[in-house]
Amino acid sequence: MDEPAVRFADLETLVAARGPPGAEYPVADAFAELVEPHVDSVGYDEMGNVVATSEGDPDAPEILLAAHTDELAVLVEDVTDDGFLEYAMLGGHYKGNFPGQRVRVGPDGVLGVVGPKSRHYMSGDEKESLAEDLVVDVGASSRAEVAELNVEPGDHATWDREVAELAGDRVTGRALDDRLALAVLLGVARTADTDATVHYAATVQEEVGLRGARATGFSVDPDVAIAVEIFPADDYPAGGDDGPGVELGEGPVVEFGDGTSEYLFGGVLVDRRTRSWLETAGESAGASLQQAVMIGGTTDATEFQQVRGGRHAGAIAVPCRYTHSPVETVSLADAHETAAVLAEALETPFPSRDEVRWG
Known part of the structure; x- marks a missing residue:
């Protein structure tokens, strides 16, 4: 064999x-x-x-x-009036992995970002804690613009990362x-x-x-x-x-x-x-x-x-x-x-x- x-x-x-x-x-x-x-x-x-x-x-x-x-993924729960995607987590996520990440959303893999609150606006406690109330930003300004991207509540988003080779025999993704x-x-x-x-x-x-x-x-x-x-x-x-x-x-x-x-x-x-x-x-x-x-x-x-x-x-x-x-x-x-x-x-x-x- x-x-x-x-x-x-x-x-x-x-x-x-x-x-x-x-x-x-x-x-x-x-x-x-x-x-x-x-x-x-x-x-x-x-x-x-x-x-x-x-x-x-x-x-x-x-x-x-x-x-x-x-x-692991997130489920789009709602779209706000100004075009942000609110989501629920699917699977055993750590909330600390979300701020600053890029995601792919919906059947067409639309690019989105999960942006953290600007540090300039954070209190001292916020700077040392996990972010809350995060949303996905796909660049839209309204519900209608999100719909034009073929994204709607019920769609999923996954991390925008592929597999890559590190040194030796290690791979990551x-x-x-x-x-x-x-x-x-x-x-x-x-x-x-x-x-x-x-x-x-x-x-x-x-x-x-x-x-x-x-x-x-x-x-x-x-x-x-x-x-x-x-x-x-x-x-x-x-x-x-x-x-x-x-x-x-x-x-x-x-x-x-x-x-x-x-x-x-x-x-x-x-x-x-x-x-x-x-x-x-x-x-x-x-x-x-x-x-x-x-x-x-x-x-x-x-x-x-x-x-x-x-x-x-x-x-x-x-x-x-x-x-x-x-x-x-x-x-x-x-x-x-x-x-x-x-x-x-x-x-x-x-x-x-x-x-x-x-x-």
Whole structure:
């Protein structure tokens, strides 16, 4: 089997396609076109989820590998009389990322800016606090001028950032969460050699509640489901106070679990059989693996584990600095290793309960 590789050109294509929650079709179409030569079938459901299937032996397991197509965005709620766009946030934004940013709005990608209050008019407290009451300025002076730009309430806006190369093997851009994982799936699909039936899924609306995963998990109903993600790295000066827990360049992260609080509410607890399967594959692939719990967020694995009668589910992730920002930053070496681990896992028998402790 050829070594799976994540292609920068794929990543450029996937990031260039914009995919706010609920309007991910450009990303879904880009993924479908790229994966189609390497699978037996490609299908869409009514939500916009894509499932590309490589058929295997009927007696072998069915495995779902999934990454999501949506990205953080804002929803235009209203247009003011003087032509500014008021918005609601879609997904887990940090308000500090907004002032001074450029965005693309609506179906035609109209350029807009999110301008901060001039420092000259700020009080002392305002200079040290997060901005409030921000709007998008597209250069219009009235509601009518906004309408002429084909922008209206209900449209979306995403950051005006593409993917770019930094020094070494590092790349940066918006929406690497989760376009990088889609590029990982493409690397696996191009090279996988397995008896298993493999479903490569591109799910929608992950950032607003794992909604696409619920539909995909129900319709596919695999034996094992793995969410492919990014994982927040903390290996930089503002990353954390206790030293890095997850670092760029140290290999993919196999999750123990995740959740929305320190008590791991609303997330996934990964069973030992699934972890053992991924870890064994990592050893066989010669990959470095990191292990961690993600607090303050969840993955599609949560829905995959619970839907229908339940199944084995877990998550493997590429470390990423500055998550949920316009400048997410990753190491391509980590992405290559993630693809290698998944490709090896597809050739590794899933362990029986005799091989690992119950659970």
